[in-house]
Amino acid sequence: MDMDTLMENNHYKQLKNIYKLHKKYHFSKKSEIHWYKLKNLLKKKPYNNKKFFFEYINKNILTNNQKLYVNINQLKNFLFKIDAVILFFINGKIDKNISNINNSYYIINIDKHNNINYKxxxxxxxxYSHLSESLTKEFISINCTKSFNPKPLYLVYFNIGNKNKKIFMSNYRNYIHINNIYPIILIEHHININQLYFNNIFNTLILDNNSKLEYYKFITNENNNKNYCTINNEFYLYNNVFFKKYDLLMSSKYIEQNNRFKFIGQNSKLIYKSISFAKNDNLINTNNYVEHDGKNCCSIQKHKAITLDNSIINLISLLKINKFAIKTDGQINYSSLLLSKLSKINIQPGLDILNNNVKCTHSVFTGKIDENQIFFFQMRGINFQKAYSILYMSFILDSLKEINNDNLKEIFLKKISCYLSVENFFHEF
Structure with missing residues (x-):
């Protein structure tokens, strides 16, 4: 695509106008550098498939989210009932009126410009990361204090706006530094309501020596599948880190998540499990990259995906083990269910191993509900729909058994059960 074609592109023009307005109030040299890099990437990016967000939203108008205030009572019905430090990210900014900015467990700084240089x-x-860096209104840094038994940190993303053909865009850039020897629970909750919006988030998480983190991400369907969400995560694991990550992704119009993990230190462990659901004509793209630089580290990934209708889930992963990362244990496992003829799941695992003193495995399973098992249940008096649900849930439950927090495990189960109860499972191949 040449520059003239780029200039004629509707979305580029919209982003350019948004940036011009944005830099009047939030200009910095760093944001300008990322804007020019974004422009160059847009110039090179081919607009020829539905895997690309700006092609996916087609002719919708993209606009920066407006500043609106929300009453906490508007959110109570959606929130998890958890005793936690809650931060509300609403329409591109943290809402200071209802967020627990001042607390005993986390030091939270809010800046108009990105002054953090993690080298x-x-x-x-x-x-999407360039978009976050160039158009974010507030840069958030969160440091945990060395307090005993800290409360969970609960990040809530919520958007309000007009019900029209405009897509309201919110960009976020967050830095979270975990440096506490006591276990930390981090919950990221995206609340979807019946309005068009695009959330774009870039998170940096630094897990210092001897830290322990459980990180739960929920992008769940609240009777709405119109919205768009892209998330970039970078994780740095130092010495003796124990990190568990759980994702539950459910049927927004478009979800893209890029996770990049780097083992910098030694004797650290990552357990990453995810469950992805897609229906209608929705699309989920997930790209996981794990790089081992330290010795005696372990990374275990187990991902499950289920598609219905005309939906598509794309899962890509690469496990890279560098020359000096001896005695590494790396595992990648993908399991998926296709519940209709027209749905698709594309899986691409990869290994890049640069030394011999490692133990690595990867596996992929894709299939459908076994008709013989359905028949087995029916012969014992269990009807088709009940049998289907039992098999479906048994496929999922294995991913939840290692969640130690009973409250969060119950939330996972309720969300999945609710999702199952409203779906029509009588697709036939």
């Missing part, structure tokens, strides 16, 4: 150039930028 690790591991992350490979993309269109």
């Amino acid at each position: 690790n150039y591991f992350f490979k930028h993309n269109i």
Whole structure:
């Protein structure tokens, strides 16, 4: 695509106008550098498939989210009942009126400009990360204090706006530094309501020596599948880190998540499990990159995906083990269910191993509900729909058994059960 074609592109023009307005109030040299890099990437990016967000939203009008205030009572019905430090990210900014900014467990700083320079150039930028860096209104840094038994940190993303053909865009850039020897629970909750919006988030998480983190991400369907969400995560694991990550992704119009993990230190462990559901004509793209630089580290990934109708889930992963990362244990496992003829799941696992003193495995399973098992249940008096649900849930439950927090495990189960109860499972191949 030449520059003239780019200039004629509707979405580029919209972003350019948004940036011009944005830099009047939030200009910095760093944001300008990322804007020019974004422009160059847009110039090179082919608009020829539905895997690309700006093609996916077609002719919708993209606009920066407006500043609106929300009453906490508007959110109570959606929130998890958890005793936690809650931060509300609403329409591109943190709402200071209802967020627990001042607390005993986390130091939270809010800046108009990105003054944080974490000097690790591991992350490979993309269109969405440049978008976050250039158009974010507030840069958030969160440091945990060395307090005993800290409360969970609960990040809530919520958007309000007009019900029209405009897509309201919110950009976020967060830095979270975990440096507490006591276990930390981090919950990221995206609340979807019946309005068009695009959330674009870039998170940096630094897990210092001897830290323990459980990180739960919920992008769940609240009777709405119109919205768009892209998330870039970079994780840095130092010495003796124990990190558990759980994702539950459910049927927004478009979800893209890029996770990049780097083992910098030694004797650290990552357990990453995810469950992805897609229906209608929705699309989920997930790209996981794990790089081992330290010795005696372990990474275990188990991902499950289920598609219905005309939906598509794309799962890509690469496990890279560098020359000096001896005695590494790396595992990647993908399991998926296709519940209609027209749905698709594309899986692409990869290994890049640069030394011999490692133990690595990867596996992929894709299939459908076994008709013989359905028949087995029916012969014992269990009807088709009940049998289908039992088999479906048994496929999922294995991913939840290692969640130690009973409250969060119950939330996972309720969300999945609710999702199952309203779906029509009588697709036939």
